Amino acid sequence: LSAAENPFHAARLEALRFRHGPPVDELLRRLQEFRGRGALVGPKGSGKTTLVVEIAARLRELDWKAPVVRLDPEWCRSGATLADHFSRAGSEEGVFAKNQSDAFRSDVDHGDKVVWFLDGAEQLGFLDWRWALSRTRHADGFVVTTHLPGRLPLLQETRTSPELLMGLVAELVAASNDGFPDPASEECRALWTRHCGNLRECFRELYDDWSRRK
């Protein structure tokens, strides 16, 4: 199968919605209870980023600003500081500091309702974490994703299961209409176990498997 025909191509994976949890509006209500601070906690490939995208999209629908700072494992080696990452995410979303000294009050000064998202907070050391808390202290919300609980109140724990994988695979394969049958449930179970529940890795393997089919 060609890349465009592959049911597991990136655009199709990105179109998948988060499931296995409460609706986004319920999470927003919970976030309000936590005074705008919360953590999405779960292992790699369990849907934290997908959930961030969905919460941020919902906030934008409500006319809020939702800048998302993404930290990949190379972030500190790139030479950019955490402040650079915040400032880039802020300007993409239209959240600007008036000037350097105003940087910490900018969100309030502009009268915007702002919820900051930090994807990959587990990579921050103590000082960077303190800086991130300072940077967002005047914002209306600060949501992080991390692998372990503890930094902010637990907003939602993300988990996967073989059944979830089976459901997603069935959905992707059905939509592609390429005539190949779904992988058997035992196959999905074995795949899920092999990748320790990391759905992203499961989909990568399925992509390779499908790409060699004729």
Place this chain on the structure above:
Amino acid sequence: LQWAFSGAVHRMERLSIELIARESATYRHGTDTRTDKSLFSRIPLLETIDRSEMRAGENEVPLPTEVTPGFCGGNNRIEWLVRVRGEIVRGPGVDDEFPVQMIAAMRDHTTPPLDQGGPELIEGNGLRLGLKGGRTSYLPGESLEGVAAWALESAPKKAELRLFWYTEGKGTSDLGVVQTEVFESPEAQAVNPFRFDLPYEPFSLDGRLVSVRWALDLVVLAPKETLMRLDFVISPTGQAFRIEEVPDERRETKGGWGIVGR
């Protein structure tokens, strides 16, 4: 092809130089970035165990007439490289790659008629979009003509037609808008003929990791955004380049005993 080595060349047992082509797809999602590569062409340029030949030399190898051209979309690439491998017994060898820009040979525009099996117009949500003669494929640099029309209850706030390429596959999608035609002061019902001069690259292609597609999007804001997409092919052959994976015998030999090639 010219090559030259400096350093302890006498330690090298075998030298092979080949022209390789591969797809490369980088997937970025959240905090995760991964790149996959898949080889689809290997053209041997030199294979020798003669040490005097290894130190320096030159060679001429004809290329196939129809090769898949290079492409760089950011996350997705088609790369051509000269790969140099030198084997050293009981030690790490030489393994270097030198990028090469590969462009496709243009066919004469008197090529037999290209595929014209498409519909005259596609319709949906009050929008209609069609290419002249129902064409589905074009030569690079050709003109693309068609009609963009709509019949809505009220006049849209905005209407435009975008000519663009995009990628699909294992990597995060790339997209490049080449030209946009904005229909000024659009009325509730309109029929707009259009014409675009197509660029010479990238070509449509289908690989294992990367597919490059061309499309037109008719976007109408009335008041919600409504979109209609029409895909077509740009290629000197009239069909998307099809690339298949070939086995790679690459060894992990990064490094070298002070041997530097160029």
